[in-house]
Amino acid sequence: MTVIKMTAAEVARKVIENQSLFILDVRNKDAFEDWKIEGHSFDYLNIPYFDLLDGVDEIIPQLPTDKDVLVVCAKEGSSLMVAEMVSEAGRDVFYLEGGMKSWSSYLEPIKVSDLTGGGELYQFVRLGKGCLSYMVISEGEAAIIDAVRFTEVFTNFAKEKNVEIKHVFDTHLHADHISxxxxxxxxxxxxxxxxxxxxxxVVFDYTPLEDGLTVKVGASQIEIGALYSPGHTIGSTSFIVDSKYLLTGDILFIDSIGRPDLAGLAEDWVGDLRETLYRRYRELAEDLIVLPAHFMIIEELNEDGTVAKRLGDLFAENHGLNIESEEDFRHTVTDNLPPQPNAYEQIRQVNMGKITPDTDEQTEMEIGPNRCAVR
Structure with a gap:
């Protein structure tokens, strides 16, 4: 039988196309329970690598014969060894190239829509981390919103599209991933x-992103308008693109709302969060399509792999937008905060320009799931 390498890109296509996959995850139980590869039609078996050193005979009956079996570990080595043992036992098997490290860093660009005058809007979906970045393209120019640290993905995509990157925005100072x-x-x-x-x-120069700022992309004049929307951070800013799309940063998600505590100011900022969600956003057109900076669960992905939903639908369906009492809202938010993101204080320092870790250190800082939302 054969051992075949499967890339993060190939796994991503299985997620987006709702294909089935059986994952044998050989990391320790706590690592698996904290963070795993999520798929609509994925099944799992978690057996730590050290429990398989004497052989895989006992688990072979648990591996299906009617779907691909993918062995996953942290960085690749352990999964390759286990995959070879499974193969020797007479089964075809895949291993994940680069392990969870490569899954965490993979970005899938997906077209959201055409824009006025021939423009385009793309969402870059980081499936392994739940991060969402955006590129607006129009007549040879591009603007990028909430880019993650894999800069070549964006610059290479711009080259493919033959556009020049003119504007780069961060909706806020990120704490769960390196910008x-x-x-x-x-x-x-x-x-x-x-x-x-x-x-x-911050210790670098930047252009202030102020409420009401309008930036035009391309000769077709696609507008990106800034809307001050504090609550996740005190500076959080949303964007309205082409009068159709509301980029909410980490204030509003499809299935939840942003957490206000990543600077240690939950009690102070929860009022700002409610003001943004219950007043500022309520004044906007309900037909705007919400495009957040993160997603939390695989069910938030649409059939085409994008994460997007009409604002009016979120007003009706998102629990965080339907808490009548301000006191209940305050308790719901502050009583349901998930664990802090890994190394979030260090990540803030990186995004301020105060420290410059190497690539391996950055990878370690970002390992784990996205934790930007109130549960």
Whole structure:
């Protein structure tokens, strides 16, 4: 039987196309329970690698014969060894190239829509981390919103599309992932925008992202308008793109709302969060399509792999938008905060420009699931 390498990109297609997959995850139980590869039609068996050193005979009957079997570990080595043992037992099997490390870093660009005058809007879905980045393209120009640290993904995509990156935005100072925004701006000569209320400690130059700022992309004049929307951070800013799309950053998600505590100010910022969700957003057109900066669960993905939903539908369905009492809202938010993201204080320091970890250190900082939302 054969052992075949499966790439993160191939796994991503199985997620997006709702294909079946059986995952034999050989990491320790706590690592698996904290964070695994999520798929609509995936089944799992978690047996730590050390429990398989004497052989895989006992687990062979648990492996299906009617779907692909993928062995997964942290960095690849253990999964390859287990896959070879499974193969020697007479079964075809795959192993994940680069392990969970590669899954965490993979980005899948998906077209959201055409825009006015021939423009396009793309969502970059980081399935392993729940991060969502965006690129607006129009007549040879591009703007990027909430880029993650894999800058070449964005610059290479712009080259493929034959567009020049002119503007780079971060909706807020991120705490759960390392931003690639200012590095893309430095590499391309683009303008880098950051909300000034989040940027008081940054050690680099930036252009203030102020409420009401309008940036036009391309000769067709696609507008990106900034809407101050604090609550996740004190500077959080949303965008309305082409009068059709509401990019909410980490304030509003499809299935939840943003957490206000990643600067240690939950009690102070929960009022701002309610003001944004219950007043500022209520004044917007309900036909706007919400595009958040993160997703939490695989069920938030649409059939085409995008994460997007009409604002009016969220007003009706999202529990975080339907808590009548301000006191109940405050308790719901502050009593249901998930664990802090891994190394979030260090990540904030990186995004302020105060520390510059190497690539391996950055990978370690980001390992684990997205934890930007109230549960």
């Amino acid at each position: 690639g925004g200012r590095h893309i701006a430095e590499a391309t000569g683009a303008t880098y925008y950051l909300p000034p209320k989040d940027a008081e400690e």
